[in-house]
Amino acid sequence: MxxxxxxxxxxxxxxxxxxxxxxxxxxxxxxxxxxxxxxxxxxxxxxxxxxxxxxxxxxxxxxxxxxxxxxxxxxxxxxxxxxxxxxxxxxxxxxxxxxxxxxxxxxxxxxxxxxxxxxxxxxxxxxxxxxxxxxxxxxxxxxDEGFTPDFAGRDDFTGQIVHPQHWPEDLDYTGKRVVVIGSGATAVTLVPAMAPDAAKVTMLQRSPTYILSLPSKDPLALGLRKVLPKQAAYNVTRLKNITQAAALYTVSQKQPRLMRAMIRKLTQRMLPEDYPVDVHFKPTYGPWDQRLCLVPNGDLFKAIRSGKAEVVTDTIDTFTPDGIRLGSGEELEADIIITATGLxxxxxxxxxxxxxxxxxxxxxxxxxxxxxxxxxxxxxxxxxxxxxxxxxxxxxxxxxxxxxxxxxxxxxxxxxxxxxxxxxxxxxxxxxxxxxxxxxxxxxxxxxxxxxxxxxxxxxxxxxxxxxxxxxxxxxxxx
The missing domain is CATH 3.50.50.60 (FAD/NAD(P)-binding domain)
Incomplete structure (x- = not known):
């Protein structure tokens, strides 16, 4: 039964x-x-x-x-x-x-x-x-399976190809050249996490994404815990964060040009001087037409400033034995390619x-x-x-x-x-x-x-x- x-x-x-x-x-x-x-x-x-x-x-x-x-x-x-x-x-x-x-x-x-x-x-x-x-x-x-576009020449690549949804436990990227395809939440998480150990990590994006830096710790939350019961402190912090996020979304929808300018200014401050912000961090769509990416303490921007990571904005022509040939004709050499291309x-x-x-x-x-x-x-x-x-x-x-x-x-x-x-x-x-x-x-x-x-x-x-x-x-x- x-x-x-x-x-x-x-x-x-x-x-x-x-x-x-x-x-x-x-x-x-x-x-x-x-x-x-x-x-x-x-x-x-x-x-x-x-x-x-x-x-x-x-x-x-x-x-x-x-x-x-x-x-x-x-x-x-x-x-x-x-x-x-x-x-x-x-x-x-x-x-x-x-x-x-x-x-x-x-x-x-x-x-x-x-x-x-x-x-x-x-x-x-x-x-x-x-x-x-x-x-x-x-x-x-x-x-069972993440989304991976049908990349031309995929079988020609002699290195490893990995989708983040099925990460191999034994993947060793120490001293390796890594190309992460994508510009969403997974890609902007992977790049700074892998950069310290890899030879270099390249985030290859077809188009840019809005990225905001957020403090890894919430000072209000930690302060309230000292003076309020934990549920009360949590409730106040939760409501504060809900309100802030809702306000950010509303302004993004009603005043996209204002929000676009603000995000650009914040991004520019965290990148090296004379960095081509408008090439790599200026999306074609309005803020919050797609999900904003949050990075703790600007870790992605720090990885770029350190020289251990870079962003390349281009299309993919084909995979090659040694990496990826771009639409511009440039070739990115890689030992490992990570397809952070979505769900x-x-x-x-x-x-x-x-x-x-x-x-x-x-x-x-x-x-x-x-x-x-x-x-x-x-x-x-x-x-x-x-x-x-x-x-x-x-x-x-x-x-x-x-x-x-x-x-x-x-x-x-x-x-x-x-x-x-x-x-x-x-x-x-x-x-x-x-x-x-x-x-x-x-x-x-x-x-x-x-x-x-x-x-x-x-x-x-x-x-x-x-x-x-x-x-x-x-x-x-x-x-």
Missing amino acids: AEHVDVLIIGAGLSGIGAAATLAQRQPGKSYRILERRSASGGTWDLFRYPGVRSDSDMYTLGYRFKPWMGEKALADGASILDYVRETAEEYDVERHIRYDHHVKSAEWDSVTSAWTVTAEVDGKPTTYTANFLWSCSGYYNY NLHLFGGVEVSVDGKKFDAPHTMAYRGLMLSEMPNFAYTIGYTNASWTLKADLVAEYVCRLLEKMDEKGATTVVPVRQEGVAEEPFMDFEAGYVLRSLDQLPKQGDVEPWKLKQNWFYDVRQIRNSELDDGVLAFS
């Missing part, structure tokens, strides 16, 4: 463990399981092992609302974040609810029984669970979903408050913000699901589903120009042009609309 639980969570990463901990606090009477494909918890923070791996959001907002981050660094290393996530799982007795090495293959909703039947593969054999409510916390990228987006972990025998068709559904989908009963998903910390949204989703479960109990309802309203126009799921999003927009649900179908990507707005909204809003149908 299939094991039955009230809530079945897919994924034991940052989102899944946060969801379970919130459920344990707010709905202690609900039974739940977490199905995790891998043999360890932590998700992203256990998977990625490349040099210098760290958060690209400050830990006072990447940390859970209910568990203060007590580390010294605001931009923490991956190992410290993993410890924090696993410590949370222990504190809230989540660990015993996790079933590892469970690769979820399918999820089928049956309106007659008002339940999901979820099939997972364990050691090559199918295992079945049933649940009243299904919650996807599997993130949005493919764990492959993967909705709900690639699980095959059906509702009453009908295959789920994501592009024909609409997102409700950025956490449920039309035509999908008793289902929620956690996807974080694109313009702020992932966990800020994850916390709100977890709180909302707990409120929703409580409301269902109050009403004696066994089913809840957002009902799409007539006249709501469709818009792309994410208004974001990152490559991994643009490559996959046609595979994603839509959002609407009016609330509660429109995503605002704004925490202050979502606090009102998600944390404090009325559940009987005329859109959610309870039965």
